[in-house]
Each structure stands twice: as structure tokens, then as C-alpha cells.
Amino acid sequence: MGIKERRERERETRRNQIMAAAKRVFSSKGFNRSTMEDIANDAELSPGTLYLYFKNKEELYASLSVEALQTLTKRLEEVNEKNDLNPEEKLMALTESLYASYEANPLTFINMFHLQSSITLKNLSPELMSTIKKLSGSTLGACAKVFEEGVNEGFFIDNHPVAFADIFWGLFSGIVLWEESKRIIDYDKDYLKETLEIAFRIFGRGIRKGQNS
Amino acid sequence: MGIKERRERERETRRNQIMAAAKRVFSSKGFNRSTMEDIANDAELSPGTLYLYFKNKEELYASLSVEALQTLTKRLEEVNEKNDLNPEEKLMALTESLYASYEANPLTFINMFHLQSSITLKNLSPELMSTIKKLSGSTLGACAKVFEEGVNEGFFIDNHPVAFADIFWGLFSGIVLWEESKRIIDYDKDYLKETLEIAFRIFGRGIRKGQNS
Amino acid sequence: MGIKERRERERETRRNQIMAAAKRVFSSKGFNRSTMEDIANDAELSPGTLYLYFKNKEELYASLSVEALQTLTKRLEEVNEKNDLNPEEKLMALTESLYASYEANPLTFINMFHLQSSITLKNLSPELMSTIKKLSGSTLGACAKVFEEGVNEGFFIDNHPVAFADIFWGLFSGIVLWEESKRIIDYDKDYLKETLEIAFRIFGRGIRKGQNS
Amino acid sequence: MGIKERRERERETRRNQIMAAAKRVFSSKGFNRSTMEDIANDAELSPGTLYLYFKNKEELYASLSVEALQTLTKRLEEVNEKNDLNPEEKLMALTESLYASYEANPLTFINMFHLQSSITLKNLSPELMSTIKKLSGSTLGACAKVFEEGVNEGFFIDNHPVAFADIFWGLFSGIVLWEESKRIIDYDKDYLKETLEIAFRIFGRGIRKGQNS
DNA sequence: GATGAATGAGTATTCATTCAT
DNA sequence: TATGAATGAATACTCATTCAT
Known part of the structure; x- marks a missing residue:
């Protein structure tokens, strides 16, 4: 059993080693221009491995x-567990969590958005597909929970609380992709953080109760 | 001269014929899985052409x-020219224009979002790149004008009017991509139109003046 | 008939126009990298023509x-017709003729050597093949005549007079090709003329009679 | 270490296997008409390999x-090392070495001449180019040494000993190419060996000292 | 498990040639 | 005659994947 565990741990280490290499290579060349050999070289392993x-x-x-x-x-789930925050504060925390995840790994993050809306998705194994589906649901669920709570506690308007999470997520990913494209086109400007802050302030304002709508 | 003109017209027709075929093929298989031969066949032309x-x-x-x-x-520019609409009505018209363009050609529209945020952009000819840059600017400019007008006329808050157009565009594309990915994952649901309506209502609410923010 | 003649003359003009263009294009790019369109453009004609x-x-x-x-x-035939020259002087004149032809059109001249020793030859039409064969024969014949004369008149040794023309021609083309390759490799030196002069002096010395061999 | 050595040897074997196939295919079809697939088939390997x-x-x-x-x-270098031969004998040995190399592999030999005087040369990798340059230098150097020695020892005339090697090499390659072209045109005759012998006898006579020039 | 040599299917692109106008 | 748009066959090269060691 000890041996089995060690094996398992070693296996996990090797997997991470490969994923780290893949992250570097895919990030710099994109999916198509990256070859398995590139990744193998970066990971200091052979392609077969x-x-x-x-x-x-x-x-x-x-x-x-x-x-x-x-x-x-x-x-996102950690945000939900912070019982000392009111819904509006949780919304801020949610926003910050998203941005932190993006900053930790911008390109993988962007690729994730692409993955979610592409033909690639159709070619994955059922297991992986299911994992993505589940995780996607959890992510959205964590957001949704904040909004439901906010509606229930009278902080947010209750017109269509179920869609808030979708909008929240779409708002974030759309702005990230759009600002990135402007960076490629213009080569220099980077207003992403600023734009996101304004966006989420507007969103918060839009769903906050007690405003004449 | 008459001949030259006819040639030019024929050339344009042929170009459109190819683009129509390309639209069909790329839409059904994506960029990588589509071959030039597929497109030529669909256009009833030879690859060389x-x-x-x-x-x-x-x-x-x-x-x-x-x-x-x-x-x-x-x-979008047509919306701006409608002088009988107030900024808030123009915002609605803007939203409808975006959705109409999407509906007319969903997959090309989605590809457009991908193009804008991908490595592909880096490999285009300078002329095409410049065209995209210019058009991109026009699109954003048309949106921005509505928001500036709205701020000047006291309809919209004036915190950061320049970012409104970015957020507006990001909001739309983000939701489209996100809902599309959910459709791929779940195969059946289609809440896009509904979600977009809610989103833009929230956005409108968020930037409308006369609310305690 | 006058019309027919004019037609013929025009046809000849057009042919020359094309050959002049072909000469320029083939010289700068070589056979394989030159396209019929390149040549048509250079000749200001259409490919079909x-x-x-x-x-x-x-x-x-x-x-x-x-x-x-x-x-x-x-x-070369003109050299033969100069009855006032003795064989040794004719040999000099022969050499000068070869060099003059080379200088007038170095690259076509070099291509000619390549043509003569390549697979290309096998793919020509019988008529063209026959023309080349005949011309090749005439060229060699003209040289041979000088050497025969020289042997008959006691100027040159008579070991194997029939081979002298071959050697003469081979000597010239070999040195031209070889010096050209050295120019490509070293980029700067050009000893061709000098080398040729020495070569033909040695050759003349080698076949002149009255030397102890 | 033993493994590494074996790998290296296997690699060399495979390389030779491919080159042998390439030699056969290029020789029968020429460069342009030979495809990589042809060569792969001949070598019983896949194109990728x-x-x-x-x-x-x-x-x-x-x-x-x-x-x-x-x-x-x-x-050629081995000829130089034969200290028991006098310059004139070395010249004969040089000639025989050239001919032996030609006979061992006529078509590759002819291609070598073509390579040296063609546009191809410009598209090779710098390493290969440098190798060719170096080898070309060595070949010529080996010939030159024989002639220098001959001049120094009073066997050969000393007009321009430096050009002798060029002429020697050009004489050989020119005659080979020229006789080959005649063989293509006439299909049957083969006077090459005979012509070469006469040529080199004349050349030897031309540079030998003690003759009234 | 790890290797890395070998595979071979897959495809964008070129260009000599044709033919309707 | 001249055109030049259209053709479509031909091919070098890549790279994900396999499998003998």
C-alpha cells in the first residue's frame, strides 16, 4: 500500500510536470502551432511518455x-463560505477572485474561454467532457448562490436572479477577450483592470435594489 | 470601360461565391478541419481558383x-443617425442591431470574436490587419458615440463614459460565447436571447443617471 | 504574298520579344523558379500567347x-573562312570567338552547357532535338576543320586530330562552369579570362608540332 | 556508452541506406522528376523518415x-603522399584518380558538376555550403600541390602554375559533360575514356618544360 | 515505466497548360 | 491572334501517434 501510494504520488508529479510544460508551450504558440515534441522537450521527457x-x-x-x-x-466557493460578508461584499469578493485567477495565469484562462465555445469541446473523451461539465456547473453555481442570497436578503432586484450568474461570468470573459484583442491590435494599451472595475461597478449598480428602475 | 467594369463585377461575384462556400464549410467544421478542397468543392470551383x-x-x-x-x-452607424431617438432608445437600438447581426450569421459572428482574440491575428497580411483595425475602431466608435451623447444629455452617469462602449461590446460577446458553450455542453437549452435582454436591461440600469450610486 | 511576308515578319518579332523576356527571366531565376507567368509579364503579353x-x-x-x-x-565558321590566317592564328581566333559569345550572354551560354548534359534534352520535340544535334555538329565541325588543317599543314601533331575539337570545346566549357562555381562559393574573385588564356596557350603548346614529346 | 555508440552506428547505416536510394532515384530521373516518395519507396522507408x-x-x-x-x-591526397613518384607520374596518377572516381559513380559525379555551377548552391544550409566550400578547396589544393612541386622541381613550366589546377579540373569536367551530351544526342558512341587520355596527354605536353614555346 | 525512431496519412499551395471569349 | 480566368494534377513536408526495445 505504501508502495502503491508512492507510485501514485510519482505519477501525479509526472503529470504535473507535463502540464506545466504544456502550459508554457501552448501559451507561447497556441494549440495548433505547438507540437507534442515541443512539449516533450520542454518537459525533458520523450514524446512517447x-x-x-x-x-x-x-x-x-x-x-x-x-x-x-x-x-x-x-x-469562488470560498467566497460563499465567508459568512461575515453581506451579498454586496460577496459580489466584490467574487469579482476579485475572478481577476486573481486570471492574473495568475492569463493565457490558460483565455484558452479556457476559447475551449468552452469551440468545436474542440466536441472531440473530448466522455470522462473529461463530464468533468468539465461538472466544474462548469460548480463555478456557475457558486456565483448563482451569491446572487440568490442577495435577492433573498433584499439586496438585489429579483427580476431574473437565475441569469445573473451567466451575465456575471459572460461580462468578465467578454471583457477579457475584447481587451486582449485590442492589445494585439494596438500593441500597447492595457486598460483591462480598469475596465473590469467599472464594468462590475455598473453591474452591481444595475442589480442593486432600491433604485428606481 | 464597359468591359473593365463587367470584369470587376464578375470578379466580385466570384469572390462572394467563394466566401459563401467558405462560410458554410468553416461553420460546420471549424478552421482546422476545413480543407481548401472542401471549400472549392462547395463552391464548385477548383482549388487553384x-x-x-x-x-x-x-x-x-x-x-x-x-x-x-x-x-x-x-x-451601428445607422443607429447613430436616427436623430429622433433619445440616448436610452439608441442604446436599445444598439442592442437590437448587435443581436440582429448575430442572428443573421451566428457562426461567423462567433468566429469573429475568436479571431479578435487569437494568435491568428498575428499572421494576417498588413492590409487585412489594417482593415480589421479600422473596422474595429469604427464599431467601437459608433457605440461610444451613443454613450457620450447620453452622458452629455444627462441620461447616463459620467464616471467613465469612454469605457461604456468596451463594456457593452464585451458584455455581448461574452454572453454569446458563454451561452454557446453551455449549449454544446448541455446540447439543448437556448436562453441566449433572454439572457441578453436581461443583461442589457441591467447594464442600462447601471449607467442610467438619477439613481443613488 | 506581301501580306504573308508581313505576317511572317510580325510573327518573328513576337517570337523574339518572348525569347528576350525568357532570357532575362531564366537568367535571373533559373529554369525551375521561373514561371511562364513571369515570362509573360516581362514580355508584356498574356501567358496564353x-x-x-x-x-x-x-x-x-x-x-x-x-x-x-x-x-x-x-x-566559328567565319573564322574558318579567313584564308589569310595560318592554323595557329585560327586557333587563337577560335578561342576569341568562344569568349566573345560567352561575354555577350554569359548566363544563356552557361545554360547551354547545362542543357547539353542534362535530362532535359530527353524531353524535347524531335524537331528541336534534331536542330540542336545539327547545330552541335556544325559547331564542332568548324573547330575540327581548323585542327585538321593544322595537322595537314604540319602545324599540329597528328596523334588524334579528331579529338582536338572535343577537347577544345570541353576545355572551354569546363573552365567556364568551374570558375563560375568558384565565384558563387567565394562571391568575389573572377579569374575567368585569365584562366582561359593560360588554358588555351597550354593547349596550343600541347598540340603544336616540333616539340620533343 | 555502448548504447550510444550503437545508436550512432545505426544512424549512420540508415543515412547511407537513404543516400543509396537517393543516388539511384536521382540518377534515373534527375532532381526535379524525383519525388521524396520515390526515394522513400526505394529505401523501403516512409517519407517522414x-x-x-x-x-x-x-x-x-x-x-x-x-x-x-x-x-x-x-x-587525390593519396596521390600526393606517394613520394616515390615524380611530378609527371603524379600527374598521370591524378588523372587516373579522377577517372576512377567518375567511373565508380558516373551520374553522381556529373550531378556534382551541375551542383557546383547552379542556383541550387544558393539555397543550401550554411553548414552544408561550408562543407562543400572546404572540400572543393581541398580537392583543388591537392591538384595544385602536384603542379607546384612539378614547377619547383623543374618538370613543368612556371608561367602560371597557380592556374594549372583549375585548368586540370575544368578540362576533366568539361570533357565529361560534353561527351555525355554527345552520347545523349547520338545515343551510342562512347569515346570518353579515349578523349580524356588524349586531353591529358596534350595538357601534360603543354606544361612540360624543355619544349620550345 | 520510459524511450525515441519510425510511421504515413493528411493538405496547403503552385503553376504549366487550356479554352471560351 | 490575343487574352487571362480557370483548371487540377502533382508534391514537399509535418506531426500525432505507435511500438519494439
């Missing part, structure tokens, strides 16, 4: 997004 | 987004 | 060598 | 000439 840990290139790629989603979900 | 009208696969792909951007820009 | 005057790309290419061979043959 | 050993088609082609040059250089 990658296939002992990941079924194929797509699953390796998707696993990075899964990892990012996991971290994010965990952070 | 495609290269008489488009420098390479990437430029053909990008030209679809350019077309979508052009249509969109035109629509 | 080229095929009204030349069966295909290879024949167009070969026709340049034919032209060079024709000029050369003519010059 | 060829690229593990050669960067591209041109480098594979050039490597054949390099091999021929290497063999030749080695032979």
Missing part, C-alpha cells in the same frame, strides 16, 4: 483548462 | 470576419 | 540555347 | 555530391 499520461493532444490541452476551472471553483 | 481571389487559407477565413464586421459597423 | 509561339516551357528554354548555338556556329 | 536524416530534398541531393567530393579528395 506524454501518451502514458494523456490520451492525446486535445485532452492534454483540455486538462489545462480543467485545472484552471478547478482553482477558480475553489476560490 | 481560390488562390486567385485569396492569398491563403487564413486570409480567406479572416475575410469572413471582415465582412461580418462591415455589416455590423454599418448597422 | 506564349503557347502560340512555343509548344511548352522546355522548348522555350531550349530555343534560347539554340539561338546561342547559332550565333556561335556562325562566328 | 527521410526528414529525420535530411532537412529537405535539396540537402539530400547535395549530400550525394559531398560524398563524391569526399571520396575524390581522399584519392
Whole structure:
């Protein structure tokens, strides 16, 4: 059993080693221009070894997004557990968590958005697909919970509370992608953080109760 | 002269014929899985002919987004020219224009979002790049004008009017991509229109003046 | 008949126009990298027109060598007709003719050598092949005549007079090709003329009679 | 270490296997009409494997000439090391070495001449280019040494000993190419060996001292 | 488990040639 | 004659994946 555990731990280490390399390579070249050999070289392993840990290139790629989603979900759930915050404060914390996750790993984060809306998604193994589905649900659920609470406690308007989480998430990802594209086009400006702050302030204002709408 | 003009018209027709085929093929298979031969077959032309009208696969792909951007820009500018609408009504009209463009060609529209935030952008010819840059600017400019007007006329809050257009655009694209990904994951639900309506109502509420913020 | 003649003359003009363009293009890019469109552009004609005057790309290419061979043959025969020169003087004149032809059109001249020893030769039309064969024969014949005369008149040794022409021609083309390759490798030196002079002096010395061999 | 050595040896074997196939295919079809698939089939390997050993088609082609040059250089240097021969005997040995190399591999030898005077040369990798340059220098150097020695020891005339090697080499390659072209044109005759013998006898006579020039 | 040599299917692109006008 | 748009066959090269060691 001790041996089995050690094996398991070693296996996990190797997996992480590969994912770290994949993250670097995919981030710098994008999915198509990255080759399995590039990743193997970066990980100081042979190409064949990658296939002992990941079924194929797509699953390796998707696993990075899964990892990012996991971290994010965990952070969002932690926000929910902070019972000393009122809904409005939780909304701020949610926003900060999203941004922190983005900052920790901008490119993987962006890829995650792409993954979610692409044909790639259709080619994953059922298991991975299911994992993504579940994580995606958790992430959204964590957000939704904040909004439901806010509606119930009379902080937020109650027109359509179920859609708030979608809008919150869409607002964030849309602005990140859009600002990134402007950065590519203009090469220099970077208003992302500022824009996000304004966006979420407007969003908060839009859903806060006690305003004449 | 008459001949020259006819040639030009024929050339334009052929170009459109190719783009229509490309739109169908790219939409159903995505960029990577679509081959130039697929597109040629769909257009009932030979592969070689495609290269008489488009420098390479990437430029053909990008030209679809350019077309979508052009249509969109035109629509948004038309909204601005409607002098009988007040800023709040213009905001509604803007929203409707975006949605109409999306509905007319969902997949090209989504690809346009992807194009804007991807490595692809870096490999286009300078001319096409410049076109995209200009169109992108026009689109944003048309939105910005509505918001500036709204602030000047006292309809909208004036915290950061310049960012409103970015947020407006990001909000739309983010929700579209996100809802699309949920549709892929869940296969059946389609709340997009509803979610967008709520989103823009919240956004309008958030930037409308005369509310205690 | 006057019309027919004019037609013929026009046809000849157009042919020359194409060959001049082909000479320029092939010289700068080599056979493979030159396209029929390149040549058509240079000639300010359309690609289709080229095929009204030349069966295909290879024949167009070969026709340049034919032209060079024709000029050369003519010059060599003129040498033979100079009855006031003795064999040794004729040999000098022969050498000068070869060099003059080379200088007038170095690259076509070099291509001619390549043509003569390549697989290309096998793909020509029988007519063109026959023309080349005949011209090649004339060229060599003109040289051979000088050597025969020289042997008969007791100027040159008579070991194997028939081979002298071959050696003479091979000596020239070999040195030209070799010096050209050295120029490509070293980029700067150009000893061609000097080397050729020495070579032919040695050759003359080698075949002159009255030396203890 | 034993493993590493074996790997290296296997690698070398495979490289030779490919080069042998390439030699056969290029010899029968020429560079342009030979495809990488042809060569792969001949070598009983897959096309992809060829690229593990050669960067591209041109480098594979050039490597054949390099091999021929290497063999030749080695032979010529061996001639120089034969201290029991006088310069005139060395000249004969040089001639025989050239011819032996040609006979061992006529078509590769001819290609080598073509390579040296063509546009191809410009598209090789710097390393290969440098190798060719160096080998080319060695070959010529080996010849030059014989002539210098001959001049110093009073066997050969001393007009321009430095050019003798160039002429010697040019004489050989020119005659080979020229006789080959005549063989293509006439299909049957083969006077090459005979012509070469006469040529070198004349050359030897031309540079031998003690003759009234 | 780990390797890395070998595979071979897959495809963008070119360009000589044709032919309707 | 001249055009030039259209053709479509031909091919070098890549790279995800496998498997013998």
C-alpha cells in the first residue's frame, strides 16, 4: 500500500510536470502551432511518455483548462463560505477572485474561454467532457448562490436572479477577450483592470435594489 | 470601360461565391478541419481558383470576419443617425442591431470574436490587419458615440463614459460565447436571447443617471 | 504574298520579344523558379500567347540555347573562312570567338552547357532535338576543320586530330562552369579570362608540332 | 556508452541506406522528376523518415555530391603522399584518380558538376555550403600541390602554375559533360575514356618544360 | 515505466497548360 | 491572334501517434 501510494504520488508529479510544460508551450504558440515534441522537450521527457499520461493532444490541452476551472471553483466557493460578508461584499469578493485567477495565469484562462465555445469541446473523451461539465456547473453555481442570497436578503432586484450568474461570468470573459484583442491590435494599451472595475461597478449598480428602475 | 467594369463585377461575384462556400464549410467544421478542397468543392470551383481571389487559407477565413464586421459597423452607424431617438432608445437600438447581426450569421459572428482574440491575428497580411483595425475602431466608435451623447444629455452617469462602449461590446460577446458553450455542453437549452435582454436591461440600469450610486 | 511576308515578319518579332523576356527571366531565376507567368509579364503579353509561339516551357528554354548555338556556329565558321590566317592564328581566333559569345550572354551560354548534359534534352520535340544535334555538329565541325588543317599543314601533331575539337570545346566549357562555381562559393574573385588564356596557350603548346614529346 | 555508440552506428547505416536510394532515384530521373516518395519507396522507408536524416530534398541531393567530393579528395591526397613518384607520374596518377572516381559513380559525379555551377548552391544550409566550400578547396589544393612541386622541381613550366589546377579540373569536367551530351544526342558512341587520355596527354605536353614555346 | 525512431496519412499551395471569349 | 480566368494534377513536408526495445 505504501508502495502503491508512492507510485501514485510519482505519477501525479509526472503529470504535473507535463502540464506545466504544456502550459508554457501552448501559451507561447497556441494549440495548433505547438507540437507534442515541443512539449516533450520542454518537459525533458520523450514524446512517447506524454501518451502514458494523456490520451492525446486535445485532452492534454483540455486538462489545462480543467485545472484552471478547478482553482477558480475553489476560490469562488470560498467566497460563499465567508459568512461575515453581506451579498454586496460577496459580489466584490467574487469579482476579485475572478481577476486573481486570471492574473495568475492569463493565457490558460483565455484558452479556457476559447475551449468552452469551440468545436474542440466536441472531440473530448466522455470522462473529461463530464468533468468539465461538472466544474462548469460548480463555478456557475457558486456565483448563482451569491446572487440568490442577495435577492433573498433584499439586496438585489429579483427580476431574473437565475441569469445573473451567466451575465456575471459572460461580462468578465467578454471583457477579457475584447481587451486582449485590442492589445494585439494596438500593441500597447492595457486598460483591462480598469475596465473590469467599472464594468462590475455598473453591474452591481444595475442589480442593486432600491433604485428606481 | 464597359468591359473593365463587367470584369470587376464578375470578379466580385466570384469572390462572394467563394466566401459563401467558405462560410458554410468553416461553420460546420471549424478552421482546422476545413480543407481548401472542401471549400472549392462547395463552391464548385477548383482549388487553384481560390488562390486567385485569396492569398491563403487564413486570409480567406479572416475575410469572413471582415465582412461580418462591415455589416455590423454599418448597422451601428445607422443607429447613430436616427436623430429622433433619445440616448436610452439608441442604446436599445444598439442592442437590437448587435443581436440582429448575430442572428443573421451566428457562426461567423462567433468566429469573429475568436479571431479578435487569437494568435491568428498575428499572421494576417498588413492590409487585412489594417482593415480589421479600422473596422474595429469604427464599431467601437459608433457605440461610444451613443454613450457620450447620453452622458452629455444627462441620461447616463459620467464616471467613465469612454469605457461604456468596451463594456457593452464585451458584455455581448461574452454572453454569446458563454451561452454557446453551455449549449454544446448541455446540447439543448437556448436562453441566449433572454439572457441578453436581461443583461442589457441591467447594464442600462447601471449607467442610467438619477439613481443613488 | 506581301501580306504573308508581313505576317511572317510580325510573327518573328513576337517570337523574339518572348525569347528576350525568357532570357532575362531564366537568367535571373533559373529554369525551375521561373514561371511562364513571369515570362509573360516581362514580355508584356498574356501567358496564353506564349503557347502560340512555343509548344511548352522546355522548348522555350531550349530555343534560347539554340539561338546561342547559332550565333556561335556562325562566328566559328567565319573564322574558318579567313584564308589569310595560318592554323595557329585560327586557333587563337577560335578561342576569341568562344569568349566573345560567352561575354555577350554569359548566363544563356552557361545554360547551354547545362542543357547539353542534362535530362532535359530527353524531353524535347524531335524537331528541336534534331536542330540542336545539327547545330552541335556544325559547331564542332568548324573547330575540327581548323585542327585538321593544322595537322595537314604540319602545324599540329597528328596523334588524334579528331579529338582536338572535343577537347577544345570541353576545355572551354569546363573552365567556364568551374570558375563560375568558384565565384558563387567565394562571391568575389573572377579569374575567368585569365584562366582561359593560360588554358588555351597550354593547349596550343600541347598540340603544336616540333616539340620533343 | 555502448548504447550510444550503437545508436550512432545505426544512424549512420540508415543515412547511407537513404543516400543509396537517393543516388539511384536521382540518377534515373534527375532532381526535379524525383519525388521524396520515390526515394522513400526505394529505401523501403516512409517519407517522414527521410526528414529525420535530411532537412529537405535539396540537402539530400547535395549530400550525394559531398560524398563524391569526399571520396575524390581522399584519392587525390593519396596521390600526393606517394613520394616515390615524380611530378609527371603524379600527374598521370591524378588523372587516373579522377577517372576512377567518375567511373565508380558516373551520374553522381556529373550531378556534382551541375551542383557546383547552379542556383541550387544558393539555397543550401550554411553548414552544408561550408562543407562543400572546404572540400572543393581541398580537392583543388591537392591538384595544385602536384603542379607546384612539378614547377619547383623543374618538370613543368612556371608561367602560371597557380592556374594549372583549375585548368586540370575544368578540362576533366568539361570533357565529361560534353561527351555525355554527345552520347545523349547520338545515343551510342562512347569515346570518353579515349578523349580524356588524349586531353591529358596534350595538357601534360603543354606544361612540360624543355619544349620550345 | 520510459524511450525515441519510425510511421504515413493528411493538405496547403503552385503553376504549366487550356479554352471560351 | 490575343487574352487571362480557370483548371487540377502533382508534391514537399509535418506531426500525432505507435511500438519494439
